[in-house]
Amino acid sequence: MSASFSTIVLFDGFLHLGVCPYVTSCISVRLRTIDAVIITHSHADAIGGLDDLRDWTNNVQPYIPIYVAERDFEVMKKTHYYLVDTSVVTPGAAVSELQFNIIHKEPFIVNDLKFTPLPVWHGRDYCSLGFRFGNICYISDVSEIPEETYPLLKDCELLIMDALRPDRSSSTHFGLPKALEEVRKIQPRRTLFTGMMHLMDHDNVNEYLAKLMETEGLDVQLSYDGLCVPVTL
Template sequence: MGVPVVGCLCDVCQSTNPKNKRTRCSVIFGLPEGNLLIDTPPDLRTQLLANGIGVIHAVAFTHSHADHLFGLDDVRLFQFYLGHEVPIYCEPNVDAKIRKVYDYAFSTESQTHVGSRPALDMREIGLDRFDVLGAAVTPIRLQHGPRFEVLGFRVGNIAYCTDVNHIPEESWSKLEGLDVLVLDALRPESHATHFSVEEAVEVAQKLGAKQTYLTHISDRLEHERTNAWLPDGIELAYDGLELPLS
């Protein structure tokens, strides 16, 4: 829902600490040949402006839920900067959802004007490593609840794993030797489709990344209080967080 949550009067939603102001999850990898955006949340335009991001050169999707997809129309601007369609990397089920939700982007009718619909270059990915913008990206299979599969992504020694409550056995090896792990931790209590804080800490300690940041966090987690009791090397992420890409 983002924080503050509409209509909520809890202390986190009423907080003046900017690190308790949370838009919906996304991340950008600054790669040798441009910016790779992971997911297009409904807050995308606001996020790009707030963080001084000029151009998106390609997009990859973890999955097709609304809070990770429904800002896709905002990428229509970048076709003008790039001079070509925006490359979109996703699994077939995400491709199908995009074509359904944004059917106008794939219309065969002539446009009334250039840019009247997003220009998207759909590129299928699976679990094999793929190259984009001068870098190798490794997809990681994750479970977002018992019946829904999503992807995490690793670039160099940073891995981004949002919307997960189970890591399949075959995926652990792709998460070894990390400098930074960004991991889902929705709230203190267990959840059907997300790691709790305790579960995320257990995963982080098992993987042994040098630093772990918890993301997709709800208004149940006040930034300073939560960080005060998290183990060393684990803390809450926040909007605008920048990390060196190794």
């Protein structure tokens, strides 16, 4: 999301739950326009909010472009078939206007803003997409970064990345130790972790992370609902 809010992009399209800092920020600034919704992957916590967009296109704006990888679009055809094929909707019922755009490995443009997909592993043999826009990299769900994705993360100013739990990684998500290892490798100017579970004690972990600034010069903190980060793109 640009600092001037001239381009509003949601990742994963939950309007009510606030799964990432962008979404909650959008709500707190009384968002009225969504320029695009970009899908990271097709797990329930990523695409479960799609139905919220149906009402949005009936009451707030006429249509919303959705950017989604082919494989995830195939999942949507099953989970949200009535959003993809509106001919099946009961006559008289509210029909959504979602415009599906299939994304590939190449960057794509939303309102003059370039988004580069960052393919990562989110569990064995399951690919999730992070996205780079300007020098900001957003990776919400990751258990391993493939070698070919690291060059896309070069000169990153702000990295927003998955860190599920404080002690260890799970099969599908980075834990704090692994996430920090990756931060040291990627060397972004600043990092905000996201996707933390309840075991992550916000204040204690932030205190620990602040010490890494003193010892290693690492600028890393946990994000929180409602966090708004002004950026220049």
